[in-house]
Amino acid sequence: xxxxxxxxxxxxxxxxxxxxxxxxxxxxxxxxxxxxxxxxxxxxxxxxxxxxxxxxxxxxxxxxxxxxxxxxxxxxxxxxxxxxxxxxxxxxxxxxxxxxxxxxxxxxxxxxxxxxxxxxxxxxxxxxxxxxxxxxxxxxxxxxxxxxxxxxxxxxxxxxxxxxxxxxxxxxxxxxxxxxxxxxxxxxxxxxxxxxxxxxxxxxxxxxxxxxxxxxxxxxxxxxxxxxxxxxxxxxxxxxxxxxxxxxxxxxxxxxxx
Amino acid sequence: xxxxxxxxxxxxxxxxxxxxxxxxxxxxxxxxxxxxxxxxxxxxxxxxxxxxxxxxxxxxxxxxxxxxxxxxxxxxxxxxxxxxxxxxxxxxxxxxxxxxxxxxxxxxxxxxxxxxxxxxxxxxxxxxxxxxxxxxxxxxxxxxxxxxxxxxxxxxxxxxxxxxxxxxxxxxxxxxxxxxxxxxxxxxxxxxxxxxxxxxxxxxxxxxxxxxxxxxxxxxxxxxxxxxxxxxxxxxxxxxxxxxxxxxxxxxxxxxxxxxxxxxxxxxxxxxxxxxxxxxxxxxxxxxxxxxxxxxxxxxxxxxxxxxxxxxxxxx
Numbered sequence: 001x002x003x004x005x006x007x008x009x010x011x012x013x014x015x016x017x018x019x020x021x022x023x024x025x026x027x028x029x030x031x032x033x034x035x036x037x038x039x040x041x042x043x044x045x046x047x048x049x050x051x052x053x054x055x056x057x058x059x060x061x062x063x064x065x066x067x068x069x070x071x072x073x074x075x076x077x078x079x080x081x082x083x084x085x086x087x088x089x090x091x092x093x094x095x096x097x098x099x100x101x102x103x104x105x106x107x108x109x110x111x112x113x114x115x116x117x118x119x120x121x122x123x124x125x126x127x128x129x130x131x132x133x134x135x136x137x138x139x140x141x142x143x144x145x146x147x148x149x150x151x152x153x154x155x156x157x158x159x160x161x162x163x164x165x166x167x168x169x170x171x172x173x174x175x176x177x178x179x180x181x182x183x184x185x186x187x188x189x190x191x192x193x194x195x196x197x198x199x200x201x202x203x204x205x206x207x208x209x210x211x212x213x214x215x216x217x218x219x220x221x222x223x224x225x226x227x228x229x230x231x232x233x234x235x236x237x238x239x240x241x242x243x244x245x246x247x248x249x250x251x252x253x254x255x256x257x258x
Numbered sequence: 259x260x261x262x263x264x265x266x267x268x269x270x271x272x273x274x275x276x277x278x279x280x281x282x283x284x285x286x287x288x289x290x291x292x293x294x295x296x297x298x299x300x301x302x303x304x305x306x307x308x309x310x311x312x313x314x315x316x317x318x319x320x321x322x323x324x325x326x327x328x329x330x331x332x333x334x335x336x337x338x339x340x341x342x343x344x345x346x347x348x349x350x351x352x353x354x355x356x357x358x359x360x361x362x363x364x365x366x367x368x369x370x371x372x373x374x375x376x377x378x379x380x381x382x383x384x385x386x387x388x389x390x391x392x393x394x395x396x397x398x399x400x401x402x403x404x405x406x407x408x409x410x411x412x413x414x415x416x417x418x419x420x421x422x423x424x425x426x427x428x429x430x431x432x433x434x435x436x437x438x439x440x441x442x443x444x445x446x447x448x449x450x451x452x453x454x455x456x457x458x459x460x461x462x463x464x465x466x467x468x469x470x471x472x473x474x475x476x477x478x479x480x481x482x483x484x485x486x487x488x489x490x491x492x493x494x495x496x497x498x499x500x501x502x503x504x505x506x507x508x509x510x511x512x513x514x515x516x517x518x519x520x521x522x523x524x525x526x527x528x529x530x531x532x533x534x535x536x537x538x539x540x541x542x543x544x545x546x547x548x549x550x551x552x553x554x555x556x557x558x559x560x561x562x563x564x565x566x567x568x569x570x571x572x573x574x
Contacts, residue, residue, distance in 0.1 A: 007365040011351070018353040081349045086410055089315040089343035089420075090366040091335045257317040258271075 004092050005100040012104020013111075016070055026112060029062040033119040037126055047127040052138060052220040055120035060145045060216070062116065063109055064176055067149050070108070071156025072168035074101045075248075079257055088257070095249045102157055102245055109149040117142050134222040140230060141219040147237035148213045152176060154244035155208070161248040161255070178203075179210035208240050259329050261418050261449035262291040262314070266323035269309050269473075283309045284473045286323060291451055291466075293417075296444050298464035298481075299453040300556060306473040307453035308346055311422050315343055328418060339368055342416035346423045346453075348407035352396035356387055356406050359395060360413055367414035381409040386435055400427035408436065412443070419443060421452035425459055437463055461485070461552040469559045476559035484555045491548040494521045494531050497541040504534040522548055 036054040043050050075098070078084040087097060117138075124135065155175055159168035178185070182204060189200035213233055215225055266286040272278040284306040291297045301307050312318040314325060314332060325332040328340055350359050360378040369377055382388065385405040390398075398406065404427045411419055424440070425433045440450050440463055454460055460467050461481060468478040477484075494510070496519055501512045508530055510521035523531060528545060535542050 004366055007362065011362050014358075015351065015353055082345060082347075083349060083351055085312075085315070085317060085345040086343065086348065086350070086363065086407075087366060088317060089338060089341065089345075090363065091338045091368065092366055093335055254319070256271075256319055257312065 002096055004096050005103065008087075008092070008097060008100025009103035009107060012074070012101050013107050016105065016108040019070070026062075026115065029058050029116045030119050033058060033116075033123045036120075037123050041127070048124065049220045051120070051123050051127050053216060055123055056138070056141050056145065056216040056219070059113060059116045059120060059142065060148065060214075063113055063145060063149050064152055066112060067105065067109055067152040068156050068169055068172045068176070071105055071153050072160050072165045072172060074105060074157055075160040075252065076163070076165050076168065084257060094253050098157060098161070098245065098249050098252055102153055105153045105157075106150055109153065110146060113142060113146055113149070134219075137215075137219040137222070137225060140225050141215050143230075144213040144215055144233055147233060148210055150237055150241045151179075151208045151210075151244070154241040154248065158244045158248040158251070161252040175207055176210065179208040180214070181211060182207055182209040183211040209236065212236070259293060260290045260326070261293045261295075261328060262289070262297075262451060263326040264289040264310070264314075264323070265325060267310065267313055267320045267325055268322045269306075269313060269318065270321045282473055284313075284320075285475075287470075287475055289468055289475065289478065291449060293449050294444065294447055295465040296440060296450045296452070296463050298460035298467040299451065299470065300455065300457065300460055300467050301453075301470040302455055302560070305455075305470045307470060308422055309473075310470070311343075311345075311420055311453060314420065315341075339414065340417045342411035342414070342419040344407045344411040344419075344421045344424055347426060348403060350395050350403065350406060350410075353394060355392055355394055356382060356390050356398075356409070359406065360410055363410045364413055369414050377413055377415075381413050384412070384439065385409045386432075401429060401432050404428055405432070408439065416448070418449045418451070421450065423454055424452055425454065425456055433459070457553050457556055467552070469556055471560045477555070481552060485549050485552055490525045491522055492525050492528050492545055493548045494523065494528075494535075494545050495519070495543040496521075496535055497543055500538070500540065502534050502538045502540070504537070505531060508534070518543065 033055050036051045036058070039050050039054060041047070075084075078087070084097075088094065120138065121131075121135075124138075125131065152172065156168060156172045159171045163171065185200065185204040185207070189197055189204050192200050215229075218225065264287050266288055267284065268282075268286045269284040270280045270282045273281045287306075287310060299307050299310070309318060313320050314327065316333065316335075316338075327337050330337040351362075354362070357378055360381065361374055364374040364377060382390070385408050387402065387405050387409065390402075395403065395406065404424070408421070408424065411421065421440075424436050428436060437459065440452070443450050452463075464481050466478065466480050467484070469476045498517060499514050499519065501514070501519055501521075505512065505521060505523075508523055508527045510523040510527075510531065512519055512521045521531070525547075532542065532545070
């Protein structure tokens with residue numbers, strides 16, 4: 001990897017860490033984990049289920065908010081504040097800038113997820129007093145959440161490369177919501193006829209399939225996850241992320257920085 | 259070898275929301291800047307100076323034309339390791355300190371890690387930014403940001419430096435320091451290309467200047483040539499506000515400014531003017547051949563379009 005990508009990623013990570021909004025969101029995530037403990041205590045025999053469901057959902061939602069909130073400003077803010085001028089006037093290729101920004105944000109989210117995961121496992125230990133073997137599946141759910149973040153980061157960057165932060169946020173949130181119901185959309189497509197079927201099928205396969213990456217409920221109910229699922233989800237997320245990032249690079253390579 | 263060769267760079271933007279219409283920001287520009295010179299790119303606000311600089315930096319793509327920088331295609335990213343750029347009214351990552359910012363830019367410019375810390379300290383010292391360790395850029399004044407901007411432009415010891423309005427936001431002392439710095443850069447063999455609309459800076463610093471207005475190059479030349487002596491006229495300056503009648507009789511155009519009088523008169527009347535002042539016991543301060551000021555040349559070029567020869571605008 002080009003050292004410039006590493007430097008841009010490190011600076012993006014540093015910016016995120018010094019951003020107070022990020023700290024607030026982490027605090028909120030921890031607060032939600034605290035709430036999980038509270039709900040777990042007032043639930044009878046389903047404390048573990050409630051804590052895993054609530055904790056992992058919180059990790060996912062807060063991560064998505066952070067990914068979109070920071071991702072949409074990664075390029076547009078640099079253009080608006082003209083900080084990009086002194087970066088691109090150096091031997092930095094535009095694609096290196098985009099890829100560096102992506103890795104910086106992805107790194108931030110991985111670190112963020114790591115700390116929130118500690119909160120979830122802490123809450124689980126608090127209510128269950130010990131870990132059991134199926135709890136290892138939580139790690140798979142967390143891995144899928146990270147894959148989800150990679151897709152969202154790349155989408156936020158894609159929108160940020162040609163649109164305003166507000167519109168980018170709307171697009172990214174919309175895709176997240178629609179993508180979360182991608183399985184339902186595919187189900188609807190199979191029932192529809194004619195042009196509707198064609199359009200619904202196209203939309204179902206175009207939007208990111210976040211429902212495939214959501215195994216929180218399965219993990220909470222200790223249902224097994226196959227290695228095939230892990231492989232498929234990994235390949236899918238990497239493919240989708242690469243396509244979205246390539247789109248961001250293609251747009252950004254042609255953009256005039258007025 | 260020329261440091262910069264601009265070969266017909268042109269930029270037309272499409273403006274308007276529904277019905278897009280072309281708006282030409284820069285007409286085909288042909289310009290050569292030699293190595294080791296300080297070159298001033300002059301023009302009023304909105305003349306096309308920043309558009310030209312942005313195209314050379316690869317921030318804006320030209321509609322047509324090309325350029326060569328230090329003998330290489332200007333689109334070659336590696337050539338940028340030898341270029342420094344200060345944008346107009348620079349803004350930086352405000353969560354960083356000046357040391358962190360310069361370290362980051364040093365990394366991007368490929369300054370080796372072992373040299374970076376020393377280079378950062380050196381350039382901060384050079385632009386007069388001391389006692390700022392640990393202070394984030396968000397707490398910097400406009401003048402301090404401008405100095406940080408100059409520091410990042412020269413950090414990697416570039417051969418060619420582009421400054422867009424480098425004096426902007428600086429107090430008189432700061433402007434003087436930047437002028438000195440630019441002269442030092444020239445002495446070090448570097449080429450300095452800077453845009454400005456402050457003519458006194460250009461006149462004091464530049465070897466050559468180009469004048470641009472409404473996206474059109476109006477004139478290029480050495481400052482000495484542009485401010486050449488006006489044949490047959492001298493300027494006489496004396497102490498006081500008194501204008502002797504004998505001076506008026508010599509055909510002098512006199513202007514009182516404070517406690518001095520400036521008179522412009524034909525060169526062959528010079529001795530008679532000195533005698534007239536002596537007779538009146540008036541203290542003579544100076545007699546100099548009258549020169550066209552850069553300002554006069556600038557105004558003339560702005561008012562006349564080279565393509566039509568007609569007066570097209572008013573003086574700034």
